[in-house]
Amino acid sequence: MSDLLSLSPMLACAFTGLLVMALDLLTGTGRKPFLAWVTAAGFAVSGALALGLWQAPVALHAPFLSGVLAIDPHGAFFTGVILLSGVLAALLAADYLPEQGIDGGEVYSLLAFSVTGAILLVIATDLVTLFLGLEIMSLALYVLAAGKRASPFAAEAGIKYLLLGGVASAFLLMGVAFLYGATGSLDLAAIGRLLAAGGPGIDPLLVQGAMVLLIVALGFKVAAVPFHFWTPDVYEGAPTPVTAFMAGAVKAAAFAVLARVVLTLARAPVLAGLDVSTGDLLLGLSVLSMVVGNVLGIVQDNVKRILAYSSIAHAGYLLLGVWATQSLAGAPGVQTLNEAVPFYLLAYAIATVGAFGVLALLGRAGEEDLSLPRIAGLGRRHPALGAALLVSVLSLAGLPPLGGFLAKFHLFQQVLIAAPDRALPWVVLAVLASVVALYYYLRILLYAYFREPEDTPAQAIPGAAGTLALAAVVVLTLVLGVAPGRFLVASRSAAQAAVLSPSAVVAPAPATPTAADPSRVAGSPPVRPRLPEALNPRLRPLMPLPAPSPASRQTLVEPGAR
Amino acid sequence: MMDVPVSWYVILALILFGIGTVGVLTRRNLLVVLMSLEIMLNGVNLALLAFARHHGDAQGQAAVFIVMAVAAAEVAVGLALAIALFRHDGSVDLDRATRMKG
Numbered sequence: 001m002s003d004l005l006s007l008s009p010m011l012a013c014a015f016t017g018l019l020v021m022a023l024d025l026l027t028g029t030g031r032k033p034f035l036a037w038v039t040a041a042g043f044a045v046s047g048a049l050a051l052g053l054w055q056a057p058v059a060l061h062a063p064f065l066s067g068v069l070a071i072d073p074h075g076a077f078f079t080g081v082i083l084l085s086g087v088l089a090a091l092l093a094a095d096y097l098p099e100q101g102i103d104g105g106e107v108y109s110l111l112a113f114s115v116t117g118a119i120l121l122v123i124a125t126d127l128v129t130l131f132l133g134l135e136i137m138s139l140a141l142y143v144l145a146a147g148k149r150a151s152p153f154a155a156e157a158g159i160k161y162l163l164l165g166g167v168a169s170a171f172l173l174m175g176v177a178f179l180y181g182a183t184g185s186l187d188l189a190a191i192g193r194l195l196a197a198g199g200p201g202i203d204p205l206l207v208q209g210a211m212v213l214l215i216v217a218l219g220f221k222v223a224a225v226p227f228h229f230w231t232p233d234v235y236e237g238a239p240t241p242v243t244a245f246m247a248g249a250v251k252a253a254a255f256a257v258l259a260r261v262v263l264t265l266a267r268a269p270v271l272a273g274l275d276v277s278t279g280d281l282l283l284g285l286s287v288l289s290m291v292v293g294n295v296l297g298i299v300q301d302n303v304k305r306i307l308a309y310s311s312i313a314h315a316g317y318l319l320l321g322v323w324a325t326q327s328l329a330g331a332p333g334v335q336t337l338n339e340a341v342p343f344y345l346l347a348y349a350i351a352t353v354g355a356f357g358v359l360a361l362l363g364r365a366g367e368e369d370l371s372l373p374r375i376a377g378l379g380r381r382h383p384a385l386g387a388a389l390l391v392s393v394l395s396l397a398g399l400p401p402l403g404g405f406l407a408k409f410h411l412f413q414q415v416l417i418a419a420p421d422r423a424l425p426w427v428v429l430a431v432l433a434s435v436v437a438l439y440y441y442l443r444i445l446l447y448a449y450f451r452e453p454e455d456t457p458a459q460a461i462p463g464a465a466g467t468l469a470l471a472a473v474v475v476l477t478l479v480l481g482v483a484p485g486r487f488l489v490a491s492r493s494a495a496q497a498a499v500l501s502p503s504a505v506v507a508p509a510p511a512t513p514t515a516a517d518p519s520r521v522a523g524s525p526p527v528r529p530r531l532p533e534a535l536n537p538r539l540r541p542l543m544p545l546p547a548p549s550p551a552s553r554q555t556l557v558e559p560g561a562r
Numbered sequence: 563m564m565d566v567p568v569s570w571y572v573i574l575a576l577i578l579f580g581i582g583t584v585g586v587l588t589r590r591n592l593l594v595v596l597m598s599l600e601i602m603l604n605g606v607n608l609a610l611l612a613f614a615r616h617h618g619d620a621q622g623q624a625a626v627f628i629v630m631a632v633a634a635a636e637v638a639v640g641l642a643l644a645i646a647l648f649r650h651d652g653s654v655d656l657d658r659a660t661r662m663k664g
Binding site: 128131132135139142143146149152153154155156157158159160162163166167169170173174176177178180181184185186232233236237 | 568572575579582583586592595599602603605606609610612613614616617619621622624625628629632635636639640642643644646647649650651656659660661662
């Protein structure tokens with residue numbers, strides 16, 4: 001299979017973006033919703049290609065692609081989640097944007113570029129390519145977040161997102177630079193092998209610093225406490241379909257990368273035996289996100305902000321899943337992603353897109369104040385929208401028989417199985433946090449169903465595209481809750497593929513790596529030997545540079561172990 | 563030529579990164595904040611270059627070009643957003659851009 005065909009799902013998205021840009025010029029004013037259908041169709045084609053071509057791991061042949069992109073079930077599953085969120089967001093935007101007086105096709109092409117970046121992000125294994133994917137995804141979103149040019153809230157949302165996203169990118173890059181300094185490679189798989197092998201030339205400080213920097217950077221992107229403070233403002237100020245996309249697709253992509261990076265690096269012996277391990281960091285973020293997200297969610301009055309805090313709390317549950325790694329089948333000693341996490345992200349993404357989607361269809365022009373009293377009586381005034389809100393919010397809350405319940409139950413169960421000796425208190429905390437969350441989820445439904453409408457209740461926008469999207473959300477949420485079999489299997493194979501290059505497992509870490517390591521003595525940076533070239537065939541100097549020291553020529557892993 | 567150890571470059575890079583971080587967090591003028599963001603990225607670039615030289619490898623240098631290109635794109639978006647903010651507020655003061663709270 002040629003490389004172009006292998007990469008066609010991502011290329012189809014990029015092409016969709018370009019096509020929509022061109023069609024935008026030919027489409028007259030007031031007929032732009034047509035472009036939403038083109039975008040959604042492009043995403044659907046891309047998704048069909050991904051389903052067809054990415055079922056099994058695909059090898060890329062071009063030398064500049066191997067070791068840069070990895071097409072495996074992990075990437076395929078999250079590509080599916082991203083594309084699904086993208087389709088739904090495009091359809092919702094078709095109804096929402098004309099109502100808000102945004103008559104431009106650029107929203108759809110930016111959405112397509114953002115999806116392209118997100119797909120690149122989840123299939124990248126080269127750290128610079130990963131950064132490029134993150135930036136392609138984010139740059140388009142910064143513009144989309146500020147899409148309502150007439151609204152001062154939108155400009156503020158765009159600025160906040162850009163600044164904090166920029167800081168997160170800088171932290172990520174510093175982490176990448178540290179890893180490059182420690183290992184001399186930018187290929188995540190090769191770095192994972194080198195670190196697992198634990199050669200003498202690897203500076204533990206650099207690796208530990210890189211781990212912290214990367215967790216901070218990706219913590220921003222998944223909106224984990226204490227890196228969450230941009231989330232409610234950006235979610236509130238951005239156009240609601242864009243918010244739906246951010247809460248669904250961006251979180252899924254960020255979690256895919258977080259899991260892959262952390263799990264691939266975590267096998268490094270230099271990370272073992274620290275006072276604060278990587279797992280402790282993830283657990284701390286998880287607990288903070290669950291507690292702070294749910295408690296602050298209670299005191300909100302704007303439905304968009306309630307859902308933003310709900311999204312923070314869900315990041316907490318998911319981080320608990322990332323923390324509770326499970327062992328890789330057929331490779332004892334290698335930890336991979338908990339098999340419940342991808343499924344949870346799928347169920348969460350559908351439900352949150354649905355909830356924001358209902359809000360998008362309530363946004364009549366100029367009256368986008370979505371405080372709780374304005375949705376009062378929604379269930380009677382617009383029964384279909386009310387039903388979609390009911391299903392989505394109950395799925396987020398985790399009530400049976402919806403997808404969110406099964407995902408949460410499965411997640412907590414798998415966390416307990418993966419870490420039976422340590423997980424119990426944290427799972428109990430997560431269950432308690434879910435109970436607290438019920439308060440604000442049910443509060444939304446209380447207003448929607450049991451309160452009398454006030455003088456100026458929010459009116460629905462009629463529209464075929466948005467109705468179709470919400471119908472799809474309801475059906476998918478029910479299917480995930482009632483017949484999840486195939487999705488659970490896909491989730492499991494995605495999780496098993498999360499950790500890169502497990503084949504090169506090397507001897508376990510020395511017992512006291514930190515105390516005895518002379519390179520940790522402050523003020524005396526160790527002379528780091530050059531890496532064996534066999535480790536990385538792409539690692540060849542293009543120009544004469546300082547001569548390498550002759551030390552450490554032993555091969556750490558078998559060549560071509562990738 | 564006297565050989566400067568790689569750690570010196572990395573320490574300088576970290577100082578630049580720290581200056582940039584403090585700038586982003588404390589300055590209130592959006593343009594200065596964007597500039598601080600650039601300083602952070604330049605710190606990263608210096609670290610990448612130092613490590614590339616240390617390893618005798620060109621990948622790090624190539625990465626620097628990519629980072630520079632992306633940083634330019636980010637600033638382009640940032641300045642466009644600054645104009646959007648200026649149209650609403652009449653200033654690029656971030657303390658004024660706090661309509662949403664909680």
